[in-house]
Amino acid sequence: CLATLVIMLVGDTYTLINYVSFINYLCYGVTIIGLIVLRWKKPKIFRPIKVNLLVPITYLAFWAFLLIFSLYSEPVVCGVGLIIILTGVPVFFLGVYWRNKPKCVNRLIESMTCWGQKLCFVVYPQGEVAEEE
DSSP: OOHHHHHHHHHHHHHHHHHHHHHHHHHHHHHHHHHHHHHHHHSSSOOOOOOOTTTHHHHHHHHHHHHHHHHHHHHHEEEHHHHHHHHHHHHHIIIOOSSOHHHHHHHHHHHHHHHHHHHHTOOOOOOOOOOOO
């Protein structure tokens, strides 16, 4: 969000739309690849929606064409889009992957979560605490 705010203040909206659309297409393709991998590695798990495997493979072919064309025609926009995605990697490692955080870091994360929920008028559903794996 911070990177988007900076881009909105510095650049024009058209460029921001290009960055976000490249990111969306990249995420859609990775999702479809994950679907195909799960169909291959775990064919017996429950799937509420069943789709012929030809549909995601066809989508993936068109996706690859569009992504390669985007990388060829606008490499700078695609590079900035990738940088925007990669800004989430440190957040993942600090917030999710690092299990034995000091209490001050946990308090900071909890206060930022609470602040974000108040800012966006959302509340995480309070129920039973899930067991950690």
